[in-house]
Amino acid sequence: MAATALSKKKTTKSQKAPPKKKQKNEFFSTKHTATKELSDHSDTEDEEIVQNEDSEGDIGGSDSVSELSSDGDKPFTDDFLQGSEEDEGSKSGSGSDSDSDSDEYDIEKKSRAIDEERAREEQEADEEMQLNIKEESDEFRLPTKEELEEESERPPDLPSIQRRIKEIVRVLTNFKNLKQEGAPRKDYIEQLKKDLASYYGYNDFLIGALVEMFPVVELMELIEAFEKPRPMCLRTNTLKTRRRDLADVLINRGVNLDPLSKWSKVGLVVYDSQVPIGATPEYMAGFYMLQSASSFLPVMALAPQEKDRVVDMAAAPGGKTTYIAALMKNSGIIFANEMKPQRLNSLTANLHRMGVTNTIVSNYDGKQLPKVLGLNSVDRVLLDAPCSGTGVISKDESVKTSKSLEDIQNCAHLQKQLILAAIDMVDANSKSGGYIVYSTCSMMVAENEAVIDYALKKRDVKLVPCGLDFGCPGFIRFREQRFHPSLEKTRRFYPHVHNMDGFFVAKLKKMSNKKPNVDPSDPPENTEEGTRLAENEEEGTRLAKEEVGLSQSVKENSKRERTKLTKEKQDSSDGATGNGNVESLSTASKWKKRKFPSKEDVSKAREEKRQALRAEKRKVKSAS
Amino acid sequence: MRPLDESETTIVFGKLFKFVGNNLKNIVGQNPSHEGPDSNPGGYCFRLQKNKVYYVSEALVKRATTIARPNLVSLGTCIGKLTHGGSVHLIVQSLNLLASNAKHKVWLKPTSEMSFLYGNHVLKSALGRITENIAPGDGVVVFSMSDVPLGLGIVAKSTQDCRKLDPNGIVVLHQADIGGYLRMEDEL
Numbered sequence: 001m002a003a004t005a006l007s008k009k010k011t012t013k014s015q016k017a018p019p020k021k022k023q024k025n026e027f028f029s030t031k032h033t034a035t036k037e038l039s040d041h042s043d044t045e046d047e048e049i050v051q052n053e054d055s056e057g058d059i060g061g062s063d064s065v066s067e068l069s070s071d072g073d074k075p076f077t078d079d080f081l082q083g084s085e086e087d088e089g090s091k092s093g094s095g096s097d098s099d100s101d102s103d104e105y106d107i108e109k110k111s112r113a114i115d116e117e118r119a120r121e122e123q124e125a126d127e128e129m130q131l132n133i134k135e136e137s138d139e140f141r142l143p144t145k146e147e148l149e150e151e152s153e154r155p156p157d158l159p160s161i162q163r164r165i166k167e168i169v170r171v172l173t174n175f176k177n178l179k180q181e182g183a184p185r186k187d188y189i190e191q192l193k194k195d196l197a198s199y200y201g202y203n204d205f206l207i208g209a210l211v212e213m214f215p216v217v218e219l220m221e222l223i224e225a226f227e228k229p230r231p232m233c234l235r236t237n238t239l240k241t242r243r244r245d246l247a248d249v250l251i252n253r254g255v256n257l258d259p260l261s262k263w264s265k266v267g268l269v270v271y272d273s274q275v276p277i278g279a280t281p282e283y284m285a286g287f288y289m290l291q292s293a294s295s296f297l298p299v300m301a302l303a304p305q306e307k308d309r310v311v312d313m314a315a316a317p318g319g320k321t322t323y324i325a326a327l328m329k330n331s332g333i334i335f336a337n338e339m340k341p342q343r344l345n346s347l348t349a350n351l352h353r354m355g356v357t358n359t360i361v362s363n364y365d366g367k368q369l370p371k372v373l374g375l376n377s378v379d380r381v382l383l384d385a386p387c388s389g390t391g392v393i394s395k396d397e398s399v400k401t402s403k404s405l406e407d408i409q410n411c412a413h414l415q416k417q418l419i420l421a422a423i424d425m426v427d428a429n430s431k432s433g434g435y436i437v438y439s440t441c442s443m444m445v446a447e448n449e450a451v452i453d454y455a456l457k458k459r460d461v462k463l464v465p466c467g468l469d470f471g472c473p474g475f476i477r478f479r480e481q482r483f484h485p486s487l488e489k490t491r492r493f494y495p496h497v498h499n500m501d502g503f504f505v506a507k508l509k510k511m512s513n514k515k516p517n518v519d520p521s522d523p524p525e526n527t528e529e530g531t532r533l534a535e536n537e538e539e540g541t542r543l544a545k546e547e548v549g550l551s552q553s554v555k556e557n558s559k560r561e562r563t564k565l566t567k568e569k570q571d572s573s574d575g576a577t578g579n580g581n582v583e584s585l586s587t588a589s590k591w592k593k594r595k596f597p598s599k600e601d602v603s604k605a606r607e608e609k610r611q612a613l614r615a616e617k618r619k620v621k622s623a624s
Numbered sequence: 625m626r627p628l629d630e631s632e633t634t635i636v637f638g639k640l641f642k643f644v645g646n647n648l649k650n651i652v653g654q655n656p657s658h659e660g661p662d663s664n665p666g667g668y669c670f671r672l673q674k675n676k677v678y679y680v681s682e683a684l685v686k687r688a689t690t691i692a693r694p695n696l697v698s699l700g701t702c703i704g705k706l707t708h709g710g711s712v713h714l715i716v717q718s719l720n721l722l723a724s725n726a727k728h729k730v731w732l733k734p735t736s737e738m739s740f741l742y743g744n745h746v747l748k749s750a751l752g753r754i755t756e757n758i759a760p761g762d763g764v765v766v767f768s769m770s771d772v773p774l775g776l777g778i779v780a781k782s783t784q785d786c787r788k789l790d791p792n793g794i795v796v797l798h799q800a801d802i803g804g805y806l807r808m809e810d811e812l
């Protein structure tokens with residue numbers, strides 16, 4: 001009987017184990033493999049099984065012992081069984097009553113007890129599992145104010161902050177189901193912002209701006225991508241060598257490199273190198289230039305042709321300028337301008353090192369360049385505008401903490417002025433162009449799409465495709481702002497999508513040389529002001545204030561004469577007589593109306609003045 | 625920016641002659657330049673700006689006149705600096721121009737390239753090849769064995785004497801080398 005009991009127990013044992021493990025499978029199938037489950041998650045379960053097995057083993061052991069001993073020990077073993085059952089906190093059930101019963105009855109009771117035990121254990125296991133799961137999901141609640149205050153007093157606990165970040169991201173992705181009762185989405189986002197700022201070292205403004213631009217999961221990818229540096233790239237100088245030959249030579253020196261991508265025929269990416277890559281004899285001989293991959297893009301968009309006149313308004317340290325010269329094969333002419341004198345050295349050195357001979361380097365403020373070089377005088381302009389640098393955080397960590405809303409707005413203001421200057425320099429009627437490429441290494445909408453939108457309103461330009469199809473299109477609308485729909489032709493590049501620095505490129509084509517607005521130098525333009533000025537002018541010419549009207553209209557006339565010539569250097573102080581900027585081919589009838597009366601008035605005024613002079617002369621004659 | 629005057633022109637041409645010899649006519653004469661946006665290429669000329677001598681094509685010069693003197697930084701290729709004493713030092717940027725027209729060349733062994741690039745003079749032991757008939761005091765362009773121009777120098781001994789020289793003797797005095805782009809970027 002003991003033997004059968006033993007064997008029964010053994011079979012039940014073996015039967016017990018698989019069904020329990022199967023249930024484990026159901027709960028944790030998403031995360032772990034079957035083998036792992038058994039070891040990891042059924043730890044508690046294992047303990048129980050082990051315990052059971054141990055106790056069963058003990059029981060079995062005692063049974064086997066009892067087999068050897070006489071039958072008189074049976075009641076003893078029964079006591080053991082019953083005792084262990086009671087120890088496990090089972091229901092009394094059979095218990096001590098079965099002492100006096102027959103053996104068969106005992107077996108039935110035992111088997112029932114075993115079944116019940118098994119069921120109980122299963123239930124306990126389920127409950128524990130549920131408890132585990134609940135702990136994990138319920139555990140995440142937003143920290144209360146007291147907890148936050150506590151935390152701010154202690155030094156920051158990075159692992160817990162990181163855990164909290166991950167939890168919030170998980171909640172936000174499935175907000176309806178996982179959110180805490182009564183906690184609005186905003187609270188979660190606020191907490192996330194604070195945690196990201198303290199964990200990664202950003203200031204509040206920048207984190208807020210990034211949160212507004214990206215969905216949460218992408219935001220995490222972006223921030224992680226910013227923590228790591230982008231791979232170093234170099235560009236073959238096609239004036240001196242070919243990419244294949246350069247790659248061979250560098251590989252011989254011990255540099256591990258690969259072609260950059262299929263969109264570039266001159267780029268190489270360096271994985272590691274035994275020699276300093278910026279000091280090889282090939283570098284010094286000007287065979288290549290160390291440049292980040294994103295810097296190739298604006299020049300590829302610009303696509304300068306041979307014998308073009310090109311201006312690079314912010315040229316230092318010269319990577320893009322030398323690329324332009326290489327594309328033009330040293331023909332044509334490039335004006336490379338740089339405002340800061342400390343950076344001019346590197347610009348000239350790079351130009352000479354790479355063997356560029358068609359460049360004139362100047363040291364001007366970009367806004368003055370149209371005056372110096374003349375309006376409507378060049379074929380293409382590249383403006384790689386000075387910006388806040390929020391796209392190159394992986395290169396310069398100080399950007400994380402040093403940029404504020406004011407910085408961005410200052411940059412945007414400067415960029416708007418520069419882009420207008422750039423547009424003014426281009427000749428719309430040039431045979432091979434009339435293109436302006438605007439690029440920044442920033443991701444802020446205020447510095448990118450807003451500036452292009454401003455240029456579209458202020459000048460007669462239109463956006464054309466850049467030719468860089470692998471980028472993300474720019475934003476047409478962002479929060480409360482709405483931009484011109486052609487802004488989808490601009491391109492944005494991100495570190496976590498393209499593995500290059502954050503970048504923005506836009507290509508504009510100048511349609512005609514006229515300027516549809518009154519004041520070119522004041523960015524915040526009011527059309528009301530313009531009409532008021534116009535009205536003043538008309539009054540001035542009509543009223544008896546001849547001199548004022550005369551001087552104004554004379555200025556106007558001379559201005560009109562000057563605009564007829566192709567080359568001119570207008571003063572920027574055109575504020576008072578803005579009408580003179582309009583060319584004769586204007587389409588708005590308003591302008592035409594204003595012109596005709598003033599011409600007649602001018603001649604009238606002149607006649608009157610002449611008559612007045614003659615009258616005076618006669619008076620003087622008669623007097624003398 | 626102004627054209628070179630008489631004395632300056634003679635000095636510069638004299639120095640160039642040391643390096644390129646009769647090929648000087650290639651540099652100075654009507655070398656058709658493919659620069660400039662005009663369809664008919666003009667020649668090259670020399671200009672002086674802030675004591676630096678520049679070799680530019682005429683088309684560029686015309687367009688550079690609009691840039692004011694304090695703001696003009698560089699034109700075309702800078703080939704040398706005029707010193708107080710009235711002589712001209714050719715600098716490394718002129719290498720591109722001179723290498724193609726050089727009369728005398730010296731090739732260095734691969735192991736001693738770096739030594740020259742650090743600014744040391746060329747010793748006999750570093751010499752790979754040398755053109756014939758060099759007189760002492762001639763200018764020479766230094767190449768690596770793979771025909772990459774490394775710099776400029778003045779020869780100290782003639783070719784015959786070089787052969788008899790002991791390995792540590794100086795053959796070429798260092799004048800300028802491409803390592804200067806890294807070492808002396810600020811002085812260029």
